[in-house]
Amino acid sequence: MLRRGVLPFAMAMPLACATGDSLFAMNHPHPIKQGGGIIDAAASRTPGFANASLRRQQQEDQDQIFLINTRSIGTRCEGDAMCSGLVCETHAGLGGPSGWESLGWEQLSAELAKPTPTIIYIHGNRVDCGYSKSHGLAMYRSLANRRQDDGPIRFIIWSWPSSQIRGQVRDYQVKAARTKQVGWQLAWAIDQLPAETPLAVIGYSYGARVATGALHLLAGGRLGSLELNERLHPERPPVRAALVAAALDANWIRPGGYHGRALEQIDELLLVNNHLDPAMRFYHLAMESGARPLGFGGTGGLGQFATRVRSVDVTNSVGRHHAIEEYLSSSSRVTRVLEQVAQFPPQHPQEPTIDDVEGAETELASRP
Secondary structure, eight states: OOOTTOOTTTTOOOOTTOOTTSHHHHHOSSOBOTTSOBOOTTGGGSTTHHHHHHHHHHHHHHSEEEEEEOTTTTTOOOHHHHHHHOEEEEEOSSSGGGOEEEEOHHHHHHHHTSOOOEEEEEOOSSOOHHHHHHHHHHHHHHTTTSOGGGOOOEEEEEEOSOOOOSSHHHHHHHHHHHHHHHHHHHHHHHHTSOTTSOEEEEEETHHHHHHHHHHHHHTTOOBTTBOOOSOSOSOOOOEEEEEESOOSBGGGGSTTSTTTTGGGGEEEEEEEEOTTOHHHHSGGGGSTTOOOBHHHHOOOOOGGGGGGEEEEEOHHHHOSOOSHHHHHHHOHHHHHHHHHHTOOOOSSOOOOOHHHHHHHHHHHHHOO
């Protein structure tokens, strides 16, 4: 039970919506750029910063950014409700959070049918609908230093009903329970993607809980009575995943755990941990199990899946913070980890050059 007076997620409210005149922006040590991204003050004074910014803008012009919003559906876990109730938007490029355009699920489905390398980001608790866009754009822009030859990506912001409700403890408990249904909804959406689509999933805080639940379902698992009964793509290659300050029991992803099949669907899992994060430190006080969260220090007992998991401890650089901005701005290790997730293998083999062809012909001619 939750101990009286202990509110583990009272400091967990992310503020990624911050822009120029917000409280977060006024108190943050780095300038905030339009759309919620954070500009490193030291980097902005270096000669290469302008070139890096130009490259990031060129990548953003080539990439696709979508928002999939499930808030009007609530916790319904039905394919028909998803098709009719999802609110979808596309980011039109420049203009920050105001540069969004609506599109129907059928329109988005047509885009998703293309096997473009895709990253799905799931935000944490206490994020309003509008704020989820700034959250997502901040995360997207943290990936902007990926390799120049990586090619365009599709970035999807998964917006779920996480707006703050009255009562801090009640808010925490209700959202924790809600992530089960949100995990099913995310699994359903991933199943709509072609199986050959290169895929990575990034979950922050409660978003990590959603991510592992979805991957557990995609691997054939169940969450209570929930499962994916009808699959478009029952066979899907393992995906990449990164979990930042993961607010789920550390033992859930062990074989036989509540999300115990998630690692079957993961090729590589990167954990960003911080044992001074207040949401991580006090998580176990709010859980009946008394378990530590995955984002506190990772987990053991993974058996054959141990080699798929790598933990990165950022306690010394992030410290006593839980907001995603602190993770993105305080530690270059976090952004390097996330960049690794975004580095998909080339979709098309490199075409042979004339020298390659001539060399092969010479080799064949010299054989007896």
